[in-house]
Amino acid sequence: MSEYRIEGATGAWEVVVGLEVHAQVTSHSKLFSGASTKFGAEPNSQVSLVDAAMPGMLPVPNRECIRQAVRTGMAIEAQINKWSRFDRKNYFYADLPQGYQISQLYHPIVGEGSIDVVLDDKDPENSIKTIGIERIHVEQDAGKLMHDQHPTMSYVDLNRSGVALMEIVSRPDMRSPAEVGAYLRKLRSILRYVGSCDGNMEEGSMRADVNVSVRKPGGELGTRTETKNVNSVRFVMAVVEQEARRQVGVIEDGGSIVQETRLYDPDRNETRSMRSKEDAHDYRYFPDPDLLPLELDEAFLAECRASLPELPDAKRHRYENALGLSPYNAGVLTAEVETARWFEALLAATSAKAGKPEAEVAKQAANWLMSELFGALNRLGKSLENSPVSPTAGAELLGLVAKGTISGSIAKQVLERMLETGDGAEAIVTREGLTQTSDSGAIESAVEAVLAANADKVEQYRGGKEALFGFFVGQTMKAMQGKANPQMVNEVVRAKLGASTA
Amino acid sequence: MTDLTNLGVAAIRDGVAAGEFTAREVAEGFNANVAAAQSALNAFIVATPDKALAAADAVDAARASGKPLGKMAGVPIGMKDLFATQGVQTTAASHILEGFVPEYESTVSQKLWDAGAGMLGKLNLDQFAMGSSNETSFFGNVISPWKRNDGGNAGLAPGGSSGGSAAAVSARLCPAATGTDTGGSIRQPAAFVGISGIKPTYGRCSRWGIVAFASSLDQAGPMARDVRDCAIMLEAMAGFDPRDATSLDLPVPAWEAGLNPDMRGLRVGIPREYRMDGMDADVAKSWDNGIAWLRDAGAEIVDISLPHTKYALPAYYIVAPAEASSNLARYDGVRYGLRELPDGAGLQDMYAATRAAGFGAEVKRRILIGTYVLSAGFYDAYYTQAQKVRTLIARDFEAAWAHCDVILAPTAPSAAFALGDKSEDPLAMYLNDVFAVPASLAGLPAMSVPAGLNREGLPLGLQIIGKAFDEQGVLNAGLAIEARARFNAKPEKWW
Numbered sequence: 001m002s003e004y005r006i007e008g009a010t011g012a013w014e015v016v017v018g019l020e021v022h023a024q025v026t027s028h029s030k031l032f033s034g035a036s037t038k039f040g041a042e043p044n045s046q047v048s049l050v051d052a053a054m055p056g057m058l059p060v061p062n063r064e065c066i067r068q069a070v071r072t073g074m075a076i077e078a079q080i081n082k083w084s085r086f087d088r089k090n091y092f093y094a095d096l097p098q099g100y101q102i103s104q105l106y107h108p109i110v111g112e113g114s115i116d117v118v119l120d121d122k123d124p125e126n127s128i129k130t131i132g133i134e135r136i137h138v139e140q141d142a143g144k145l146m147h148d149q150h151p152t153m154s155y156v157d158l159n160r161s162g163v164a165l166m167e168i169v170s171r172p173d174m175r176s177p178a179e180v181g182a183y184l185r186k187l188r189s190i191l192r193y194v195g196s197c198d199g200n201m202e203e204g205s206m207r208a209d210v211n212v213s214v215r216k217p218g219g220e221l222g223t224r225t226e227t228k229n230v231n232s233v234r235f236v237m238a239v240v241e242q243e244a245r246r247q248v249g250v251i252e253d254g255g256s257i258v259q260e261t262r263l264y265d266p267d268r269n270e271t272r273s274m275r276s277k278e279d280a281h282d283y284r285y286f287p288d289p290d291l292l293p294l295e296l297d298e299a300f301l302a303e304c305r306a307s308l309p310e311l312p313d314a315k316r317h318r319y320e321n322a323l324g325l326s327p328y329n330a331g332v333l334t335a336e337v338e339t340a341r342w343f344e345a346l347l348a349a350t351s352a353k354a355g356k357p358e359a360e361v362a363k364q365a366a367n368w369l370m371s372e373l374f375g376a377l378n379r380l381g382k383s384l385e386n387s388p389v390s391p392t393a394g395a396e397l398l399g400l401v402a403k404g405t406i407s408g409s410i411a412k413q414v415l416e417r418m419l420e421t422g423d424g425a426e427a428i429v430t431r432e433g434l435t436q437t438s439d440s441g442a443i444e445s446a447v448e449a450v451l452a453a454n455a456d457k458v459e460q461y462r463g464g465k466e467a468l469f470g471f472f473v474g475q476t477m478k479a480m481q482g483k484a485n486p487q488m489v490n491e492v493v494r495a496k497l498g499a500s501t502a
Numbered sequence: 503m504t505d506l507t508n509l510g511v512a513a514i515r516d517g518v519a520a521g522e523f524t525a526r527e528v529a530e531g532f533n534a535n536v537a538a539a540q541s542a543l544n545a546f547i548v549a550t551p552d553k554a555l556a557a558a559d560a561v562d563a564a565r566a567s568g569k570p571l572g573k574m575a576g577v578p579i580g581m582k583d584l585f586a587t588q589g590v591q592t593t594a595a596s597h598i599l600e601g602f603v604p605e606y607e608s609t610v611s612q613k614l615w616d617a618g619a620g621m622l623g624k625l626n627l628d629q630f631a632m633g634s635s636n637e638t639s640f641f642g643n644v645i646s647p648w649k650r651n652d653g654g655n656a657g658l659a660p661g662g663s664s665g666g667s668a669a670a671v672s673a674r675l676c677p678a679a680t681g682t683d684t685g686g687s688i689r690q691p692a693a694f695v696g697i698s699g700i701k702p703t704y705g706r707c708s709r710w711g712i713v714a715f716a717s718s719l720d721q722a723g724p725m726a727r728d729v730r731d732c733a734i735m736l737e738a739m740a741g742f743d744p745r746d747a748t749s750l751d752l753p754v755p756a757w758e759a760g761l762n763p764d765m766r767g768l769r770v771g772i773p774r775e776y777r778m779d780g781m782d783a784d785v786a787k788s789w790d791n792g793i794a795w796l797r798d799a800g801a802e803i804v805d806i807s808l809p810h811t812k813y814a815l816p817a818y819y820i821v822a823p824a825e826a827s828s829n830l831a832r833y834d835g836v837r838y839g840l841r842e843l844p845d846g847a848g849l850q851d852m853y854a855a856t857r858a859a860g861f862g863a864e865v866k867r868r869i870l871i872g873t874y875v876l877s878a879g880f881y882d883a884y885y886t887q888a889q890k891v892r893t894l895i896a897r898d899f900e901a902a903w904a905h906c907d908v909i910l911a912p913t914a915p916s917a918a919f920a921l922g923d924k925s926e927d928p929l930a931m932y933l934n935d936v937f938a939v940p941a942s943l944a945g946l947p948a949m950s951v952p953a954g955l956n957r958e959g960l961p962l963g964l965q966i967i968g969k970a971f972d973e974q975g976v977l978n979a980g981l982a983i984e985a986r987a988r989f990n991a992k993p994e995k996w997w
Binding site: 049052053054055056058059060061088091092093094098099100154156282284285286289290291292335467 | 718881965
C-alpha cells in the first residue's frame with residue numbers, strides 16, 4: 001500500500017480522519033411517533049402532534065428503529081449494550097420543535113465494533129484495513145428550513161422532524177481520501193445488506209461529518225476540524241483532501257489550526273468556517289425524563305441476530321472458496337447487495353436449467369454477468385435493478401450455452417436480441433435458427449472449402465506459421481454464421497491440416 | 503330538595519343511578535355556583551357550562567335507556583388547566599399559551615369523560631404548575647374561600663399549584679377536580695382548604711396531554727372532599743397508556759371496593775427527620791392527633807428514620823427546574839401560542855421577545871435555575887449530585903418499608919398563608935414543599951386528608967405516604983383518619 005502524504009514546504013504530512021455518519025434508519029414510522037417517514041411528501045404532511053412538539057405530547061420509542069440499530073451493530077460485530085438511555089441535547093432552532101434533540105450521549109445502544117475495508121480490488125485479501133467503530137447511537141433528525149419560499153421569511157417543513165438516525169462514529173483510523181471512500185462505500189454496503197438504511201446520499205439518507213487533522217508522519221495528533229453534513233462519497237473524499245491541504249498551509253505559514261465546525265462548498269471545492277469552539281453551543285445534555293432506559297432482552301437480541309443476512313465479507317469468501325470465483329469477481333459481485341442478489345438468482349436458475357451444480361456454472365454465470373450484461377447495461381445507461389433481462393431470462397440463455405445448443409459468440413447475439421425484443425433466449429434461438437450445428441459432414445465441407453480458398457496460408461502454416469490456426473477456425477465459423485460447434489471446428493481444422501502434412 | 507352541590511362524587515353517582523335526581527340538575531347546580539363565585543375566587547380560567555350539561559344529558563339519556571353507567575356518571579368536575587382539552591383553551595395559566603386550543607384530549611381527561619364525568623371548566627393554577635400559592639398564574643391568583651377566624655379579611659392562598667382545584671372543591675363549585683402533583687401540588691393545596699387529594703404512584707396516570715413541568719415527577723391525581731371520592735375518581739383516571747413511555751403497565755385495582763379503615767396488623771412509620779426545629783405548634787399537634795387516631799384504628803406506631811430528608815428539597819429544586827428548562831423550550835413562538843415579532847427581528851430575537859413576554863417571573867426563574875444546573879461545568883456538581891440524592895431518598899423509603907406499611911407526616915409546615923406573604927421570597931415559598939417533596943422524588947403514592955383546624959380556624963392536612971403501587975394502603979389509612987378526625991368544617995360563604 002502506498003502511503004498518502006501531503007507534500008508541504010517542510011516535508012510530508014500525514015492526514016488523520018474520523019467520520020460521524022448519520023444514517024437514516026429504514027422504518028415506516030419515526031423514532032418516537034407514528035408519523036410516516038416516506039421521502040418526498042408534501043411539506044408538513046407527515047407530522048404528528050409529537051413531532052410538532054405540541055404541549056403535553058410524549059415520545060414513545062419505535063421498536064423497529066431500535067431493532068435496526070441493534071442489527072447494524074451486530075453486522076459490524078460491535079458490542080450491543082443491553083442497557084442504554086436517551087439524552088436530550090438542548091438548543092433552539094426553528095427546525096427543532098421540541099427545543100431539544102433526543103439522542104444518546106452517555107449510554108449509546110451500540111459500543112465498539114469495526115469494519116474491514118479493501119483498498120485494492122484486485123487483491124482484496126492483502127489490502128484489508130480495519131477501521132474501528134467507536135459507537136452507534138440512535139437519535140432524532142431535525143426538520144428542514146426552506147429559505148426560498150418567501151422574500152423575507154423562512155418556512156419550516158417538519159416531515160423529517162423525528163425521523164430516526166443512526167450516528168455511526170468511527171475511530172480516527174483513516175489516513176487518505178481513498179481509505180475514507182472505501183470506508184464509506186463499505187459502510188453503505190453493510191447498511192444496505194442489513195436493510196437498516198437505504199444509503200441514498202442524494203435524498204440525505206446518509207450524511208457525514210468529517211473530522212480531519214494533519215501531523216508529521218507518526219507524530220502527535222493535530223487539532224481537528226469538523227466539516228458538517230457532507231452528502232456524497234466524492235465530496236467526503238474532496239473534503240479530506242482540501243481540508244488537509246488547507247491545514248498544512250496554515251501550519252506552514254506559522255498559523256495554528258483552531259478546533260471549529262466547517263462547511264463544504266462543492267461548487268468551489270473548499271471548506272469554510274461555520275463556528276469556532278468558543279461559540280459552540282452548550283447543549284446541556286441530560287437523560288430524557290420522558291423515556292425509561294432501553295433494556296434489551298435475550299429473545300430480542302436473538303431475533304435480531306437471526307434476522308441478519310449473509311454479509312458482504314462472508315459472501316465474498318464463499319464466492320471465492322465454494323464457487324471458485326476470482327477474488328476480483330467475488331469482490332465486485334458482493335459489493336452491493338442488489339448485485340449479489342441478482343447474481344444468486346441467476347446462479348440458481350442457471351444451475352437448474354443446465355442440470356449442473358451451482359459451483360460448475362458459477363464462473364460462467366459470473367463472467368457473463370460481469371462482461372456481457374454489465375457491458376450491455378452500460379451501453380443502455382441502465383442499472384442492474386432496472387435491467388430488461390431478468391435473472392431467469394439470463395439463466396435461460398446460459399443454459400443454452402451450457403448444453404451446447406448455442407456457442408458463446410451466438411450467445412452475445414442472442415443477448416442483443418433479448419435486449420431489443422424482450423423475448424426469451426430459447427424463442428430467439430429457435431425463431432432465428434441460431435442452434436449450433438454439430439453436423440460433422442457440414443463442418444468438414446466448410447473446413448475443406450476454407451482450406452481450398454486459402455491454399456497460400458495453408459502453405460505458410462505448414463511452413464511453421466502456426467498462428468494461422470486461429471484464422472482457419474475463424475473463417476470456418478464465419479462461413480457457418482457462427483453456428484458451428486467451435487470445439488468440432490477446432491478438431492476438424494487440426495485434423496485436415498495435419499492429415500496433409502503427414 | 504337538598505342542595506345538590508353539597509354532595510360529593512359517590513353521593514352524586516349513586517343518586518343519579520338511583521334516579522333521586524338527574525345529572526342535569528346536578529350540573530345546573532354546579533354551573534350556577536361556578537358562575538356566582540368566579541369574580542370573587544377566580545378559581546376558573548374558563549367555564550364550560552355547556553360541556554357539563556351535555557355530559558349530564560348523555561348520562562341521563564343512558565340511564566333512561568337502561569345502559570350501564572360509568573364510574574363517574576353524572577359527576578361534573580373541574581379540570582386543572584394543565585390538561586389538554588380538545589376544543590377548549592388550554593393555557594397552563596401562562597400568557598404564552600393564551601388562546602391555545604388543542605385538537606387533542608389528554609388521556610386522563612378522556613378517561614374521565616368516558617367514565618361519565620362532565621367538565622365545568624378549566625381551573626386556575628400556578629403558571630406551568632410552578633408555585634405553592636397560585637400567585638404565579640397569568641390569569642390572576644385564586645383566592646381561598648377560607649378566612650382566618652380573627653375577624654380580618656385577608657385573602658388567603660389556596661395553595662398551589664392546584665390552587666383553583668382546591669378552592670373550587672372547597673367552595674362547592676365542583677364535587678371534585680383533577681390536580682397534578684410534581685412536588686406537592688395536589689397535597690399542599692388540599693391541606694390548605696380542608697379537602698382530600700392523592701398523588702398516585704408515578705406512572706399510574708398517563709402524562710399524555712398534560713402540559714409538562716418536570717416529567718420524572720409529574721403525576722395527575724384527584725382532589726375531592728373525602729377519601730372515597732378520591733378512590734372513585736382515581737380509578738377512573740388511572741391505567742396504562744401506550745402513549746406514555748413511563749406509564750405503569752398494571753391493572754387498575756378496585757380501590758373503592760377495597761376501602762377498609764381497619765388498621766389492625768399494620769404498622770405506621772413516623773419519620774423523625776420530619777419533626778423539624780421550630781415546627782408550627784398546631785401542625786405538630788395535628789400530627790400527634792393523627793398518630794393517636796391510627797393507633798386507635800389498630801395500627802402499631804413505629805419510629806422510623808429517613809436520613810436524607812434534609813437533602814430532598816434542594817435536590818428537588820435542581821431536578822425539577824432542570825427538566826422544566828428543557829420541557830418549556832418548545833414554547834418558542836414558532837408553531838403555536840404567543841409570538842412576539844419586533845420590527846426587523848430575526849429568529850433569536852423572536853425567541854427572546856416571545857419568551858420574555860410569555861413567561862411569568864417564577865417560570866423564568868426556574869428556567870434559569872434549570873439551565874444553570876445543566877450547563878457545562880456545573881452539571882456534575884448539581885444535576886448528577888441531585889440524582890444521587892434522589893436515589894438515596896428512594897433507598898431511605900425502601901429501608902423504612904422493612905419497619906412499616908405506611909408513613910404518617912404533616913402535609914405542609916403551616917396552614918394557608920396570606921396572599922403576598924411569601925411571593926417576594928422564593929426560598930420561603932419553596933419551603934412549603936418540604937414534607938411533600940420526598941415522596942415525589944421517590945415516585946411514591948401520597949395523599950393529604952383534612953385533620954382539623956388550627957387556632958386561626960384554618961384547615962391542616964395530614965399526609966400518608968405508601969409503598970409504590972399501594973394506593974390502597976394509603977387510601978385506607980386516610981379513611982381511618984377521616985373517620986376519627988370527623989372533619990366537616992367548610993368555609994363560610996362570603997363570595
